Amino acid sequence: MPLKLQVIICSTRPGRVGPSVAKWFAGFAASHEGFDVSLVDLADVNLPVYDEPHHPRMQNYQHEHTKRWSASVADADAYVFVTPEYNYCAPPSLVNALNYVYSEWNYKPCGFVSYGGVSGGMRAVQVAKQLVTTLKMMPMVEGVAVPMVGTLLDEAKVFTSNPLIDDSAQTMLAELHKWATALKPMRQAKQA
Template sequence: MSETTAGTHAPLRVVVLVGSVRVGSTAPAVTEWFTGIAERHGGLELDVIDLAEVDLPLAMPGWGGRPGDRATAALAGVTPRLAAADAFVVVTPEYNHSFPAALKNVIDWHRAEWQAKPVGFVSYGGIGGGLRAVEQLRLVFAELHATTVRDSVSLHGPWSALGEDGEPSDATVAEGAAKGMLGQLVWWGRALRTARAALPYQV
């Protein structure tokens, strides 16, 4: 079996990037619900990166500069994991019609790690369910040469928000959305992994 053929059967490495750093955030519960579904999907190797646990400064070095000690330590725990990923799922709330600053920060600290890889979204919030955050993130990832999948998962409070049992109030619809998004993510993830192995992506 060739290396490319073998790669198509290897588990898809998916980084789940948790974007909220607020104390008492709903993000961990939403992430736990989603990863439970993703684990049942099969064929995925999940790696959860919670930005609340990443001490990444806002200040970035200029062109040719080097990150400071604090940034170097934070990036050492994040960058290799992003680089090893075949695909990403971003879990994000909506803050003031947009996405969290911490999420934009970690995105901007990286570039090649996102290129020619698919990105899916799980958003949550009030009546908008985080959809405005997702639409803005699509523009950001397009600039970074990533491919965002069409379907996303959106939890709208209070209609489909998580209950005390950790499940959405309309669990069937929400789980269906998650499975649909994962199906698209897997397709793009495998296709782009094969393409990158055959021919390095050119920027």
């Protein structure tokens, strides 16, 4: 049975290019043996700034939006966050989504596809990795960085990768699959 991989579009701002990069990556990941891939857009999830009265570890969710998000996160074995860089950091929408739930993230690996200008969003990924480890997630060392993303978009904002990006994606997916498989007994023990 394939592992469930969620590709999460992290930017929610108007005019974003995240959906284009994420659609490419989700298609690329779907061709990787062993993953059942789904695309999740934080703009569609539409979480308000964290508004639960109880600590996420309690899983005593009061709001329907939190219950839906909890079910979505719990359904996956691994994640790839497709994220831009805002002022050297991950976008607030990603930080908020990560902070909404806790146990649902535990013992799952994650990778990052970052995009932006010269840095390709890599500084945002370094900050996000600190946060995900606090959620008991395992961030991959390998990642996909897309510098100067605007040069890889056509007039319709369709993203086209190149061999360097494809190689990075393949390497990250292979590692992500190893970790998702290795951590599966820990996830199952937690559910028991």
